[in-house]
Amino acid sequence: MKKRLLALLLALMLLLSLFGCGGGGNSAATNPPATQTEAPAAPTDGEPTQAPANLDASGKYTLSEDGEAILNDPGLSDAQATEDNYRVFYEIFVGSFSDSDGDGIGDLRGIINRMDYLNDGQDGDGLSLGIEGIWLSPIFLSGSYHKYDCNDYYQVDPKFGTEADLKELVDLCHERNVKVILDLVINHTGTKNPWFTEFAEAHRSGNTASEYYDFYTYYTKGEEAPAGRTFYNLSGTDVMYEGNFSSEMPELNYDNEAVRLSVLDVAKYYLDLGVDGFRFDAAKYIYYADDARSGEFWVWFMNELRGVKPDIYTVAEVWDADGITDRYFPALNCFNFTTSQSSGLIATTAQAGDVNKFTAYVDSYLDRITALNPDAMYIPFIANHDTDRAVGYLPEATGRMKVAANLYILCPGSPFLYYGEELGAAGSRGSSNTDANRRLKMEWGDGDTINDPEGASYNATRVSAPAVDQLANGDSLLSYYKRLIMIRKANPAIARGDYTPLVFTDTKLGGFTATYEGTTVAVLHNTTTKDITVDLSTVSDLSFTGINACIGLGTATLEGSTLTLTAQTSVVLSCS
Numbered sequence: 208m209k210k211r212l213l214a215l216l217l218a219l220m221l222l223l224s225l226f227g228c229g230g231g232g233n234s235a236a237t238n239p240p241a242t243q244t245e246a247p248a249a250p251t252d253g254e255p256t257q258a259p260a261n262l263d264a265s266g267k268y269t270l271s272e273d274g275e276a277i278l279n280d281p282g283l284s285d286a287q288a289t290e291d292n293y294r295v296f297y298e299i300f301v302g303s304f305s306d307s308d309g310d311g312i313g314d315l316r317g318i319i320n321r322m323d324y325l326n327d328g329q330d331g332d333g334l335s336l337g338i339e340g341i342w343l344s345p346i347f348l349s350g351s352y353h354k355y356d357c358n359d360y361y362q363v364d365p366k367f368g369t370e371a372d373l374k375e376l377v378d379l380c381h382e383r384n385v386k387v388i389l390d391l392v393i394n395h396t397g398t399k400n401p402w403f404t405e406f407a408e409a410h411r412s413g414n415t416a417s418e419y420y421d422f423y424t425y426y427t428k429g430e431e432a433p434a435g436r437t438f439y440n441l442s443g444t445d446v447m448y449e450g451n452f453s454s455e456m457p458e459l460n461y462d463n464e465a466v467r468l469s470v471l472d473v474a475k476y477y478l479d480l481g482v483d484g485f486r487f488d489a490a491k492y493i494y495y496a497d498d499a500r501s502g503e504f505w506v507w508f509m510n511e512l513r514g515v516k517p518d519i520y521t522v523a524e525v526w527d528a529d530g531i532t533d534r535y536f537p538a539l540n541c542f543n544f545t546t547s548q549s550s551g552l553i554a555t556t557a558q559a560g561d562v563n564k565f566t567a568y569v570d571s572y573l574d575r576i577t578a579l580n581p582d583a584m585y586i587p588f589i590a591n592h593d594t595d596r597a598v599g600y601l602p603e604a605t606g607r608m609k610v611a612a613n614l615y616i617l618c619p620g621s622p623f624l625y626y627g628e629e630l631g632a633a634g635s636r637g638s639s640n641t642d643a644n645r646r647l648k649m650e651w652g653d654g655d656t657i658n659d660p661e662g663a664s665y666n667a668t669r670v671s672a673p674a675v676d677q678l679a680n681g682d683s684l685l686s687y688y689k690r691l692i693m694i695r696k697a698n699p700a701i702a703r704g705d706y707t708p709l710v711f712t713d714t715k716l717g718g719f720t721a722t723y724e725g726t727t728v729a730v731l732h733n734t735t736t737k738d739i740t741v742d743l744s745t746v747s748d749l750s751f752t753g754i755n756a757c758i759g760l761g762t763a764t765l766e767g768s769t770l771t772l773t774a775q776t777s778v779v780l781s782c783s
């Protein structure tokens with residue numbers, strides 16, 4: 208009871224501090240935090256049309272029950288990213304997040320138990336982090352702790368719980384307007400997957416009639432090995448199966464239609480169960496070193512999935528340059544790796560960099576991807592389970608974690624936080640060269656029995672303070688993230704509006720305006736350690752009428768068109 212009262216008091220303080228850094232000038236406008244619950248765009252089922260010569264070649268058509276060819280949602284230009292998808296997502300590495308049954312391994316029940324931390328369903332009360340979507344790392348049966356080698360797509364790994372737990376989590380999330388996407392790993396499976404067992408058995412017994420004989424890519428000893436790819440011998444045979452990631456991750460053969468239809472069934476099964484979409488692992492490796500063919504696969508796959516769920520949320524891992532992700536955007540959204548990690552524009556700009564370079568990039572990137580698909584989204588992140596943690600190069604004491612958060616949360620599209628980032632959690636591969644060090648246990652500090660994943664060997668400081676202490680401290684990074692997400696929600700134009708950079712040529716201060724449903728806001732950042740004053744009339748014809756919100760280490764002052772942002776501070780202005 209006392210704890211709840213304290214939490215409420217803290218929330219009230221948070222709300223009071225939300226709209227302005229107290230820098231004088233125009234009094235802060237107090238537009239209430241809006242709840243974004245727009246309905247997904249209406250399905251565009253397409254019109255009946257003449258059957259094309261080959262229904263399967265394009266995947267753009269399905270046959271209705273009476274044999275009519277129906278044009279599917281064409282995917283290239285239709286509602287992939289509906290406005291409802293412009294959400295702040297949170298990546299949960301399931302085995303490291305929260306443990307419900309005392310075995311030290313995170314599980315689905317643990318996430319259910321932590322929903323009030325993530326989103327309590329009371330938008331704007333300041334008690335929860337306020338994320339609007341969850342990416343679950345792989346949850347299906349697997350022998351590894353990370354579960355990127357799936358041994359049964361139709362079974363939740365018992366260490367993580369049951370399908371009933373998944374359904375309960377999804378339903379709870381939906382009650383709170385939180386979307387859930389699953390990590391779907393379909394380039395490869397584990398070696399104990401029944402598909403691979405059948406493939407191995409078919410080759411060992413010479414049963415060429417088995418439907419699994421061609422389920423995986425391979426060549427036979429004596430044939431020329433395909434260049435650049437990695438193969439392993441299937442014991443007891445002359446078969447060399449492809450395993451570019453590991454010998455334990457045999458690659459499915461996407462020239463085999465039975466494979467395509469089998470993975471399609473998996474995806475449809477979980478959409479039927481209620482999940483909102485997927486994060487597609489290793490999307491560019493469907494056809495190794497052939498982005499054109501891999502991209503074509505995703506067009507077919509997504510056309511099929513949009514046929515059953517037009518507003519499906521998708522984000523693909525295409526860990527490559529923007530010129531390569533171009534191949535995939537027509538079908539689905541991709542994470543932006545260019546602005547991620549220590550050398551990416553979010554981190555470098557947060558370190559007293561020139562914000563104008565960042566906004567110029569985002570502007571050109573949005574032009575680029577929306578030309579490929581009008582509904583494409585910028586999906587920024589700093590770190591994920593495959594990278595070192597952000598706090599390692601953005602030390603919390605320098606304020607740079609907060610500045611970086613400003614840059615990618617007050618931004619168009621759908622930003623992703625990696626669990627623990629809001630606590631400034633550390634973790635890097637280090638000299639032991641293990642990814643487990645990037646996936647350390649969440650630091651709750653309240654008796655959660657969660658443990659590090661196997662192989663972890665991280666000995667340095669984990670967090671400046673665990674979640675339980677940061678919840679009680681209005682100055683903590685966690686409280687900062689809460690405020691930041693509330694500001695984003697209170698100004699829906701930031702995520703959804705037309706993006707126009709405010710171009711300054713003689714200062715590192717920079718920003719953009721965004722217009723949505725008749726409302727225009729401006730977002731400006733000073734990432735340097737010095738105060739900066741600018742005259743906004745030199746970069747825009749708009750009138751800047753007030754401070755909607757100010758967040759950072761300092762203050763914002765607006766007098767007429769003259770804006771002063773003190774060091775490491777961002778501001779949201781209303782415009783007309």
Ligand SMILES: [Ca+2]
Binds near residue numbers: 307308309312313366
């Ligand atoms: Ca457990």
Ligand SMILES: [Ca+2]
Binds near residue numbers: 394
């Ligand atoms: Ca492959």
